[in-house]
Amino acid sequence: MEEGLVSVDKFSGGSQAYFLTHLHQDHTRGLGAAGGWCHGPLYCSPTTARLLPTRFPGIDASLLRPLAPGASASLSLSSPSSDGPLSLRVTAIPALHCPGSLMYLFRGDLGCMLYTGDFRWELGCDEARRAKQALLDALDGDTVDTLYLDNTYCHPSLNFPPRPVVAEQMVNIIRAHPDHEVIIGVDTLGKEDLLLHIATALQTKIWVWPQRLLTMHLLGIDESHEIFTTQTSLTRIRAVPRYSVTIENLEALNTECPTIGIMPSGIPWLCRSSERKAKSNGRAQAKYIRCKGRDEGLMEMDYNPLSPPKLFEKDSYALPYSEHACFSELEDFMQTVKPSTVIGIVSSSFCYVNPRHHFRHLCLDSDVNDERVDTKGGYTDKCTPKGKQSGSMNSGRKEGPDLHLNLYRSKVKMKRKECCGAKIDDTEELNGVA
DSSP, X not given: OOTTSEEESOOSSOOSEEEOOOOOGGGOTTTTOTTOOOSSOEEEOHHHHHHHHHHOTTOOGGGEEEOOTTOEEEEEEEOTTTOOEEEEEEEEEEOOSSTTOEEEEEEETTEEEEEOOSOOOOTTOHHHHHHHHHHHHHHTTOOOSEEEEOOTTOSTTOOOOOHHHHXXXXXHHHHTOTTSEEEEEEOSSXXXXXXXXXXXXXXXXXXXXXXXXXXXXXXXXOTTSSSEESOGGGOSEEEEEGGGOOHHHHHHHHTTSOEEEEEESSHHHHGGGOHHHHHHTTOXXXXXXXXXXXXXXXXXXXXXXXXXOBSSSSSEEEEOOOSSOOHHHHHHHHHHHOOSEEEESOOOSSOOOOHHHXXXXXXXXXXXXXXXXXXXXXXXXXXXXXXXXXXXXXXXXXXXXXXXXXXXXXXXHXXXXXXXXXXXXXXXXXXXXX
């Protein structure tokens, strides 16, 4: 689409309509600008609209346009280049990443584009099957000209078990440490199903911090206060902000009472190939679980619950409970959509796994040579969707001002060998990568 029409997860102004996929921090930059949001209509899910005022009190509620999963809206825009009218229809598709997360399918005068945002459609999951059918119904036989894909874990070595399988393994770890306090690293939004599973399986309350408890209640979860609490004396299990699960904090807690930490995230799997980097930083190496077997995408973990995988040298454990699609799920998604071209939304100068590297054969323009040198000495995708104008949808995912298909510069190639996917910045809370 032309510049100046639509922005997704980018809120710096200059567009005629804005779309928010979900409320993780790396997707909301610009919403908290001084004076509150005033740039134009903001489309999001009803759940996100309910949570927005708690995160951004200055937001003008009259600009919110809640769009329920499966629902569509028509937009009348004006072409910045010709001043002519443009018609666009957008359909919201469940992303199953965190509460309120959506994909957006855009169809109209400028073609057909699908922006997944962060998502996870697990193979064999009923919710994912329904979401897939909703997407196919919305497409109505049309071809996606450009697919903007969550390429966080776009590497063949990154295949995770389904979330319910990992949730039960986490219960086993906690049961194996009956005399320990337990801290679980979570984001400000997401992994609610995991915490509910643990509470139900162990018949226990779970501590959460006050803002997290408010979020639970706004989501309609545990409004009777039977499961989640802010009183530490009522439970030995605490859900804490992910960034607080550190070696230093665990050591301090263990001086008071035996404590283990659990990190439910795909991030440690990204780090598997970064041993040299970790050694140079003087960090203890993790011991990781191996997956074996596959039955319609379902995998079992090969580990001993009494000696689970270590995240740090001691006291903390890593389990691949990820809210981003793993490689096999991305491959299935590509086979379902079969776009003309695909662009990864996780992009940075540090590390970028181009989904076309693995999925070009699933694109309709697979015969196009898209490695073209740009004026800055790198590579960019100059391919134009069939019969459409060149350009890009405006997006704020990670630090790229616009979404371009930045193909492998030599330095990025080296970094990708180490990291196999998304950028990991130790100074950030990493709300969006889990």
